[in-house]
Amino acid sequence: MHPLVLQSDFGLDDGAVSAMVGVAVAVDPGLRIHDLTHNIPPYDIWEGSYRLAQVISYWPAGTVFVSVVDPGVGSDRLSVVARTRTGHLVVTPDNGTLTHLHSIFGIEQLRQIDETMNRREGSEESYTFHGRDIYAYTGARLASGAISFGQVGPEVPLADLVSLPLVQPEATGGAVHGTIDTLDVRYGSLWTSIPRELFRELGVGHGGRVTVRVSHHDAVVHAAQMTYARSFADVEVGESLLYVNSLDRMAVAINRGHYARAFSLGTGTSWRVRLEPAP
Template identity: 80%
Template sequence: MHPLVLQSDFGLDDGAVSAMYGVALGVDPALSIHDVTHNIPPYDIWEGSYRLAQVVSYWPGGSVFVSVVDPGVGSDRLSVVARTATGHLVVTPDNGTLTHLHAIFGITALREIDETVNRRTGSEHSYTFHGRDIYAFTGARLAAGAIGFEDVGLELPLDRLVSLHLEPPRLEADAVHGTIDALDVRYGSLWSSIPRELFSELGIGHGGRVQLRVAHHDRVVHSAQMSYVPSFAAVEVGESLLYVNSLDRMAVAINRGNYARAFGLGTGVSWHVSLTAVP
């Protein structure tokens, strides 16, 4: 028996998430069911991909994740289960949701869900709620040990995996470059793709001053200087800071403020950031 962890863009205003819980508990009432979030913005595959990568490695090996951000439900997109290098299983549509997991941790195997076998009994004519009828059902059976990974369906080559476009962070001359991958949702901090180890090659220690530039579609839309500090408490209220976030990547914030809202900044590969040392 392994934990079953759910994520979706369904929200909690109706019964969609409750229905997924019900199907899972119908497989085995002893299942331990948890949530990543159900507040992924509607249809936002990029956000769903990032939030999976944010949490997966903190869960025990063998945990089964079900992620349903599925604007293509009912189309020819595949339903899959991925095994990660961290020892987890992820049940999801193959629409890019696995992008960040594959890039950061690695996916070692991929299987297409055989929907003639792995779906809730009586749902054969339902085409709009695969999160309930296929993904929650299959995830629950995997978590409960009713089926193994090999029972999911045919193995797929990893190069068949659908991936969103990512731009690798890089060091060029005296600057590190990356993208704004996500926001710290409640607080508006910018979470960049730049790993701490890459940033450290600039030789900037805590207390050092950093020049931030943000470009959108290659046009600089924001520029600011700030201190690189270990935590928010190291700067005054209202002051900007550069810090290392919970994914060991560089992030930008305003102490007790919302950086993204203050400067109208967004996320994704069209949002580029660069960091340089201030002389």
């Protein structure tokens, strides 16, 4: 038996998440069920994709994730289970939710859920809550060992995997370039796509000064100089800093402040960031 981890954009204000848990417990009362988050902004597939990549490597191989951010529920989008190169399974609609997992860790196989076998009994005429009737049910059956990955359904070519557009980070012209992929939600730090190893090519050590420029739709909307610091404690309260976040990528923050709110900055591929040594 493996852990079952749930993610959704349902929130906790009604019974949707509890219904998913109930379906899983009905499959096997001995399941260990955990929450990744249920606070993904409504319909935000990009955010759901990123949060899966944020945590998956910290769970043991064999863990089953169920991710339900599904604005296309009831449409012809596929319901799938992905097996990652890290040995995890992810049950989700094939709508882009697997984008960051595939880019960072790699997906080695994809199967379409055969709903004639892997669907909660009595839900055949329900078209709006696949998170409960298909995904939680299938995820619980996989986590409990009731079915194997091969019994999910037919294999889907990886070339058919639906992916959101990504911009690969790069080093050019004495600077490194990437995107603002997401925020450290409660504290407003900008989490970029720039890996620490790429930033190291600039030759800036801890305590050095860096110029940060943020563009939105190719227009510069913010620029600042700040210290490259090991941690928030290395700068004064209210001071900005560049640091390495928990995903080994470069991030921008204000010590005890909210960087994104302070400068009205957003996330996604239209938000570009450039880092270079300060003059």
